[in-house]
Amino acid sequence: MRRSVSAMPKPGGRTALGAALLAGQAAVAVAGIRQGVAPVHVAAVCWLTAAYTVSGLIAWRHRPGNRFGPLMVLTGAGSLASSVSWLHQIGLVADLVPLILIVHVFLSYPSGRLTSRLARVLLGIGYVAAVGVHVVSVALDFPAVLYQGELLLVGAVALAGAALMVARRRTRPLRRSLTVLIDAFTLGLVMIAVLLVVGVLGGPAFPAVQRLAIVLLGVAPVVFLAGLLQARLARGSIGDLVLELREDPADLGTPLARALRDPSLRLLYWLPDFDAWAGEDGRPATLPDDPDRVTVIEEHRTPVAALVHDPALRDEADLLAAVTAAAAIAVRTGRLQAQLRANVEELRGSRARVAEAGRRERRRLERDLHDGAQQRLVALSLNLGVLQTRLGDDADALALVREARAEIATSLAELRDVAHGLHPAVVSAHGLAVALESLTVRAPVPVRLTVDLGCSPSEAVEVAAYYVVSECLTNVGKHAAASSATVDVRSSEGTLVIEVVDDGRGGADAERGSGLRGLADRVETLGGRLRVWTPPDQGTRVRAELPCE
Amino acid sequence: MRVAIAEDSVLLREGIARLLADAGFDVTTKCGDADQLRAELEVSLPNVVIMDIRLPPTHTDEGLRAAIDLRAAHPGLAVLVLSQYVEVGLAMQLLADSADGVGYLLKDRISDVPSFVSALRRVAAGGSAIDPTIVSTLLSRRRRDDPLAVLTPREREVLELMASGTSNQGIADRLSVTLRAAEKYVSSIFTKLGIPATRSESRRVLAVLLFLRT
Numbered sequence: 219m220r221r222s223v224s225a226m227p228k229p230g231g232r233t234a235l236g237a238a239l240l241a242g243q244a245a246v247a248v249a250g251i252r253q254g255v256a257p258v259h260v261a262a263v264c265w266l267t268a269a270y271t272v273s274g275l276i277a278w279r280h281r282p283g284n285r286f287g288p289l290m291v292l293t294g295a296g297s298l299a300s301s302v303s304w305l306h307q308i309g310l311v312a313d314l315v316p317l318i319l320i321v322h323v324f325l326s327y328p329s330g331r332l333t334s335r336l337a338r339v340l341l342g343i344g345y346v347a348a349v350g351v352h353v354v355s356v357a358l359d360f361p362a363v364l365y366q367g368e369l370l371l372v373g374a375v376a377l378a379g380a381a382l383m384v385a386r387r388r389t390r391p392l393r394r395s396l397t398v399l400i401d402a403f404t405l406g407l408v409m410i411a412v413l414l415v416v417g418v419l420g421g422p423a424f425p426a427v428q429r430l431a432i433v434l435l436g437v438a439p440v441v442f443l444a445g446l447l448q449a450r451l452a453r454g455s456i457g458d459l460v461l462e463l464r465e466d467p468a469d470l471g472t473p474l475a476r477a478l479r480d481p482s483l484r485l486l487y488w489l490p491d492f493d494a495w496a497g498e499d500g501r502p503a504t505l506p507d508d509p510d511r512v513t514v515i516e517e518h519r520t521p522v523a524a525l526v527h528d529p530a531l532r533d534e535a536d537l538l539a540a541v542t543a544a545a546a547i548a549v550r551t552g553r554l555q556a557q558l559r560a561n562v563e564e565l566r567g568s569r570a571r572v573a574e575a576g577r578r579e580r581r582r583l584e585r586d587l588h589d590g591a592q593q594r595l596v597a598l599s600l601n602l603g604v605l606q607t608r609l610g611d612d613a614d615a616l617a618l619v620r621e622a623r624a625e626i627a628t629s630l631a632e633l634r635d636v637a638h639g640l641h642p643a644v645v646s647a648h649g650l651a652v653a654l655e656s657l658t659v660r661a662p663v664p665v666r667l668t669v670d671l672g673c674s675p676s677e678a679v680e681v682a683a684y685y686v687v688s689e690c691l692t693n694v695g696k697h698a699a700a701s702s703a704t705v706d707v708r709s710s711e712g713t714l715v716i717e718v719v720d721d722g723r724g725g726a727d728a729e730r731g732s733g734l735r736g737l738a739d740r741v742e743t744l745g746g747r748l749r750v751w752t753p754p755d756q757g758t759r760v761r762a763e764l765p766c767e
Numbered sequence: 768m769r770v771a772i773a774e775d776s777v778l779l780r781e782g783i784a785r786l787l788a789d790a791g792f793d794v795t796t797k798c799g800d801a802d803q804l805r806a807e808l809e810v811s812l813p814n815v816v817i818m819d820i821r822l823p824p825t826h827t828d829e830g831l832r833a834a835i836d837l838r839a840a841h842p843g844l845a846v847l848v849l850s851q852y853v854e855v856g857l858a859m860q861l862l863a864d865s866a867d868g869v870g871y872l873l874k875d876r877i878s879d880v881p882s883f884v885s886a887l888r889r890v891a892a893g894g895s896a897i898d899p900t901i902v903s904t905l906l907s908r909r910r911r912d913d914p915l916a917v918l919t920p921r922e923r924e925v926l927e928l929m930a931s932g933t934s935n936q937g938i939a940d941r942l943s944v945t946l947r948a949a950e951k952y953v954s955s956i957f958t959k960l961g962i963p964a965t966r967s968e969s970r971r972v973l974a975v976l977l978f979l980r981t
Contacts, residue, residue: 589826592874596779599878600779607881648827648854653856655855659855
């Protein structure tokens, strides 16, 4: 086979061959009309010859190693040969050649080879009938049984071929352009069968059916050409893909999806450290079970990445291979990034879990203090108070009890501060608005507070918001030299926005840094972010955004 | 005078009950949560309810919700709410539109038995008792063009006592002045701050707190 490919004509030779075929057909057509052949019929046959010859030449040029192009040109030649019958009896020998060649073309799409045994057997029968048996019947001047038998046999082969096409269309999901082509092939095969059966039956309708069939059979190569053009466009997009990948895009999936014309395309990376597949964002992902939907990109026989795509792309193996080859290097970089993101994602998750566990623990401690030590001290103080009322006039004893009660009061105040520092119970019990009012009332400068909650934040988010305001107002008192401040809490599109603005001196402040860093950590742990604007002499604006469903 | 107590700490509940019994109150109901209290009140209504703000099952704001509900359901029923910490915002929620028969005190205040008993009597009689912490926090609040600057130090003291629910007689006793003098201070404060004067001592609590809050 290699030999035959290398023996193919050079481009110039192919063009010359095509020109010769078309010129020959034109000459035969002119002569045929002069002989009295119906011009409509001549035109239909010319269309068939031209369609196969031209499409075949184009396919041949695009895929020189593929036999499909030459086969189509041969079909064009067969059509020309059969038209010679208009001028001389000898042309009758080639009468059925174009039909069986067309069946061959259809069944051998797209490689030009017959891939199934059934197709080979069918076509073998077809050739024997259309060439071997036909030569005999021409030689014997068309004995009815033999001639009709061969026509029916070729018709049956065409019908069986149509059945193969239908089966192919049903068992494999195909892209739309391919579906149209397969439909054109199926229609063509059915037309051949119809044509031959009508030929056997005879009758006045035959010429019309024949011309219609010929015209329709010429449609298939045009559809094929359109598909070829589209595939060529797709391949052209690989050039764009290479250029795009050189720009080192953050998101590799989008250019790959564009190059493959598959918007559903997803790029997954194999992360050996996690022994798992992950998306570009580093989040875990699973490969679909359907092997037709997955193309794995390997390096040294270990997977690097996988494209999850429309199974129809399997029918464009060349394109898929070209795209994966172009993407290989970028994918390697992409995998490292995905690995990093997965690490970050894992850290983010564990940080959030640690922070949440800490928060719950502090909340539990606050509760224990409230229900335990604080209640006991209050009860103790109460008993001392009762004792005080019963002591009568013993001044020394009264003084001692009063002193003890004062000590307890101090301890209670300190415990209250400790408990509040552990967990601001007022936030979880009474909500952010009540808690913030207490903060702003105690603030070191006049504060205008507006709270407009359109969402219900989680307790963790409310507590974080509370600490943001608390820390900021403390800073205003310590560093800002401000005369007033505003605290604005509102929700917008799933985000709780907290803004604390003062009219102080602003400017960078190292002392303020650590507190703000702690706040930023607290906010970021919850998936939010904290921004600080503090230009000199223009006050300070702290803006925290927290997730809020 | 009949008193109901809702407090989940047994130690504290029994302590308060003993203290009140000693002071001559009739403790008719002692319970550990708000639902039980509601059920008991269906049977017999006391003059005043003492309740912890944090009660089972969630230990968040059951006591506060129950206090607000009870005041709406039983007009004339006095409620004294106790808490480990006091918040300005909660005081305003509790008072809503009337300070009649409402108290809101830190638990620490119980140990000063005579003051606590007198606060309870005042609330039961339709007056108010607002924790001094809240009043002093509001008074010390930073303001632009502080309107309180026009008050004399003595008047500030009177304002503080007034806001926590002290009667004119109480103010006179605390400051060791005559009742007439106390009344003069009060009317002078109202004039200076531009608060509409009111005869009711509990209504003026709300007026003063609202003034201080803004």
